[in-house]
Structures are given as C-alpha cells and as structure tokens.
Amino acid sequence: MVPDRSGARLGARALSHSDALSEPRRPPVAAERTIFHVDIDAFFAAAERSANPDLIGKLLIIGGTGGRGVVACASYEVRPFGVRSAMPISRALRLCPNALVMSSSHGLYGKISKSFMAILRDYTPDVQVMSVDEAYMDMTGTEALYGPSEKAAQIIKNRVREELKLTVSIGIAPSRLIAKIASDERKPDGMFTVSPGDEAAYLAPMPVRKLPGIGPIAAEKLGRLGIHTLGQLAVFPEGPLRREMGNQSARLIERARGIDGSELASGGGAKSISAETTFHEDSSDRAFLEQTIKELAETVGRRLRRAGKHARSVSLKLRYHDFTTLTRHNTPQVSFDGDGRIHEIATALLDATLKQRNSPVRLIGVGVENLTEPAAQLSLLDSFVAEDSALSSTLDRIRDRFGDDSVSRGSS
16 A cells, blocks of 8 residues: 555555555546656756766765855755755755765756657657656557556656666656656656546645645745645635635645646747736836846746757847837857846846936846757856756756745845
C-alpha cells in the first residue's frame, strides 16, 4: 500500500506498489485525460556529470562563482546540508565547505534540453515545455501504442537514461496540476500516479503551500482563516475566503479539490513576446519606472523560457500622458533568455528614451523579438548570459512550486 498521509491517499500509487485500494471512488468523468509531468532530476548537476562522470557522487553546486553568485542547482548530495537553489553561494559553502562549485555550462544544458524534448515528442506531439528540464505530455489515447500509462512512463525514463545519462521523475494524472505535484512524490528517479476521481483525496492532507501559486504571503492569509491543508481549503465557504483572498478564491477552492481543466500549450510560432502595464497615475519617477521594467522583464523572460526560445532583441515602449508613444529596440550580439539580460537592456533603453523626452509616463511595455533556438555554444565572454539564464530557470521552478511571491531577484 502507498503510505497514507492522514488516510486520504485514494488511488495514488507508485509503480512499485500495485496493491488495489478498496476505498470507494467517484465514477470518472467523460474524456479523462492522461497527463505526464516529466522533470529531470537536479538537471544542471546531472548534465555536468553526464559530460564528466568523475563528478558522480561528489558534493556538487552549480552557480555563479563570483562574490554575489547564487546556487542555480544543488546536487542531491549537498541537500542534506541545507543547500538549496537560489541561495547565495557564500552561504551554501558555509553549510557545505567541501562542496565543489562549478559555473553553469549553458551551451551544454541547451544541447541536452533539446535532445530531451525531442525524446518526449517521439511519444506524443502534445508537449508543453515549461523550462529547460521539465515538460508536460498529453498521453491521452496512447495506450494502444505504448500500453498502460506506467509502462509508457517507464519506456520514457529508460530512454532518457540510456541516451542522455540522466534520470527523470514523472507524475501521471488526469490534469497538469495534479501531474506536477505527483512528480515530486518519488524524487529522484521516481514515478507516481494519481487515478481519475482521486484528485481531491490525494491533495487533502497536503499543506496549502504544495499548491502551485500559493506562496508564503497567501499561505499566511489562509492560516489566519484556520486553513492549513488543501482539504480544509477545498471545503471552506467561498464568501469568507473572498474577503481575505479576493477574486482568486473560487479558483483556489477548485484547485484544492483537484479540478484543473487547463490545456497544454504545445506549439506556437510567436515571433515576439511582450508585456505591458498602464499606471493608475502618470509617473516620471525613475526608480518606479525601473522597478516596473524589472517586473515586466521577469514576466516576459518566463514566457520566453516556457516557449523554449532565446531572443535576439529587446524592445521598450513608453506611452506618455498625452498618448504619444515612443518605442526603442536594442539587438545585442548574443541571444539570451534570462530576466537579468532583458532588464539590463530595457533599462538602458529607458535611460535613452528619457533623455529624448522626460515627461510623465502613462504606460510602459517590455518585449523580446527575433526569437531563435537556444545557442548551442556560448563563449567565455558570455558568462553573464549563461549564469543569468540558469538563475532565471531556477527562479521559474521556485515560483511555479511555491508561488510568485516566494522569491525575489535582487537588484544588480
């Protein structure tokens, strides 16, 4: 039997546990989907080890090696010491002095990621890339080709291990939401299935922070209402919840019940990605405008990485109080996908634009254009681009798991 957290783990099972569960289940709804969430274990560290087997088993930290560097990836060997992603390297070395710190090899990661996604697309065309090391697969209706879901997942795991020398963890469920949570159950090199009809019972004993999108601030608000588990959230009256959580309350209750009808975004030939915001009051405050650019850069960068692309150009749009609009572009030498690079270029464009016209701003927008496939190689001169990309991908994963307010990128 699968370990029972508070007696509410109906139908959730690991591949190695085939015992039938006798608890009643609701009838499955029509057109049940089969979604895989496939996640490479400790990707950056594993990629370095695939290229250099001498690193296997060593205390390994991937990240910036400068005085202000942060951990982009902590190997499983250093995690018992308390080392975690996005932690300053200096603190990580205090916790684990014998760890080996290596700079990110962005070209290597991009090459492996491309091969990884190609493997996944051999089994279904419906693959949504979430970052360099994780993706969703819609495997609905593939049983005739590959057998039951667990067998198909094992085929994928075996192939990734054989061809890329990497291990992956796979969550299998009727929705993206549950599959993502399930992929964490048996890390590393694990597999976990949540059967249709058992989503709510699977989630019920979990702390609210397990729900993607609930960060520390949201969890604190829920705690004030006496809501500490997803089971409590699932049955909480919407009215009182709305007073504390606002318009997202109904959606939170749905997700706590395991209801998620979101579709995979598996394609798309977008040539640009952008985000913009209109201020309640026009502003000429330079610090406020730059902070807004930073937030927009993070939004655009996240979308860029989810598309599995790099960009060659950054654009900045300013609309003034009289509705005059100015747009500037900059095309650096090296393609990029990191938030820091987008922020850096957009801020330089802001300075240039304000020199041309320093008037109150009504709207500000940031975009990336000329999207390309990730560069296969980066020169040593591009170390900032590589480290920025690695850090941005790490922050994506933290925010996806713990909420947008769970971590903040410091100013450069």
